[in-house]
Amino acid sequence: MMTNSYKRLGDYIREVDVRNRDLEVTKLMGINIGKYFMPSVANVIGTDLSNYKIVGKGQFACNLMHVGRDEKIPIALLDTNERIIVSPAYWVFEVSNTTQLLPDYLMLWFRRNEFDRNAWFYTDSDVRGGMSKEALMDMTLPIPPIEQQQKIVSEYEAITRRIRLNEQIITKLEETAQTLYRKMFVDGIDKENLPEGWRMRTLGEVADFTYGKMPDKTSKGDIPIFSGYGIVGYTNIPMYKKQLIIVIARGDAGSGKIVLSPNVFYLTNLAIAILLKDDNMKYYLYYHLLNSDTSTLRSGSAQAQVTINSLFSYEIIIPSNDDCIGFDKLISPISKQKLILSDENIKLTELQSLLLAKMGQKRGNIWKQNI
Numbered sequence: 001m002m003t004n005s006y007k008r009l010g011d012y013i014r015e016v017d018v019r020n021r022d023l024e025v026t027k028l029m030g031i032n033i034g035k036y037f038m039p040s041v042a043n044v045i046g047t048d049l050s051n052y053k054i055v056g057k058g059q060f061a062c063n064l065m066h067v068g069r070d071e072k073i074p075i076a077l078l079d080t081n082e083r084i085i086v087s088p089a090y091w092v093f094e095v096s097n098t099t100q101l102l103p104d105y106l107m108l109w110f111r112r113n114e115f116d117r118n119a120w121f122y123t124d125s126d127v128r129g130g131m132s133k134e135a136l137m138d139m140t141l142p143i144p145p146i147e148q149q150q151k152i153v154s155e156y157e158a159i160t161r162r163i164r165l166n167e168q169i170i171t172k173l174e175e176t177a178q179t180l181y182r183k184m185f186v187d188g189i190d191k192e193n194l195p196e197g198w199r200m201r202t203l204g205e206v207a208d209f210t211y212g213k214m215p216d217k218t219s220k221g222d223i224p225i226f227s228g229y230g231i232v233g234y235t236n237i238p239m240y241k242k243q244l245i246i247v248i249a250r251g252d253a254g255s256g257k258i259v260l261s262p263n264v265f266y267l268t269n270l271a272i273a274i275l276l277k278d279d280n281m282k283y284y285l286y287y288h289l290l291n292s293d294t295s296t297l298r299s300g301s302a303q304a305q306v307t308i309n310s311l312f313s314y315e316i317i318i319p320s321n322d323d324c325i326g327f328d329k330l331i332s333p334i335s336k337q338k339l340i341l342s343d344e345n346i347k348l349t350e351l352q353s354l355l356l357a358k359m360g361q362k363r364g365n366i367w368k369q370n371i
């Protein structure tokens with residue numbers, strides 16, 4: 001039910017339908033589940049791109065065909081000056097009056113989980129759960145004064161900039177660690193004539209392995225639930241209380257991938273924990289596996305997966321204990337800094353979610369000034 005504070009979206013946006021008739025725009029983009037434009041993966045060889053839609057700066061594109069199936073509306077705002085083209089099946093629109101509604105504020109509204117949940121109720125009965133553009137336009141949103149919209153956008157963007165800066169620092173730290181690994185264990189090393197104290201072993205000789213488990217959905221807390229792909233929730237039950245090497249065990253997109261866990265976490269059944277018999281080997285083994293072709297660990301035809309049996313027999317090079325300890329001392333401070341920055345980004349992302357959630361809070365017709 002619409003209140004005095006909520007306005008119909010269709011009263012503030014208008015459709016844009018500009019086709020690529022002259023083929024002057026060549027950058028074809030899709031929209032990912034995170035609601036950003038991304039390079040299209042569609043095979044367009046031999047396809048006539050003249051009917052594709054052009055999107056300009058400040059304009060939106062969305063795919064309304066699979067909303068019910070995906071429980072999300074893939075929708076994105078173009079914030080660059082370079083124009084792009086999107087599928088003719090996408091709906092393109094823009095804010096009709098930017099003195100009343102900021103495009104960036106509207107995009108923040110689209111990022112809210114509550115927006116996607118609400119959109120699901122507007123889908124049709126088709127198996128894919130399509131949504132009409134008329135249904136999208138009939139959805140409502142709060143439109144505070146333009147100054148308040150700008151304040152919300154500025155706060156969100158400030159957090160985003162901090163997250164990106166942390167990600168850049170993490171990337172630089174990782175590049176440093178990779179350089180140290182190659183210098184100590186790759187450059188000039190002949191696998192057929194290993195240095196004194198080095199030997200060939202299997203993973204099963206230096207580690208044990210355990211599968212993760214599905215957590216209790218009713219438990220709540222601040223312990224990260226880690227799938228290998230990322231943090232997928234929180235619980236009050238820690239499965240492990242130290243950082244471990246994790247192998248993603250299931251999923252075509254990542255099975256065989258090697259990652260490091262948080263310091264305290266609960267591991268889901270999508271991954272396997274490597275429990276080293278000597279913790280001094282942790283950083284060496286992590287980078288050794290990271291630089292190895294662990295995709296060969298995969299098995300299964302219906303869905304790629306990694307099993308504990310395949311890990312047991314996987315061959316690795318083990319340097320001398322002194323070399324592993326020396327590498328550990330070099331990498332430990334780098335790894336700790338990466339963890340600090342990663343934890344900060346988790347908290348910042350939670351803060352962004354809180355900011356988006358507060359966009360829907362109101363008190364009568366007076367908007368809160370402190371968000």
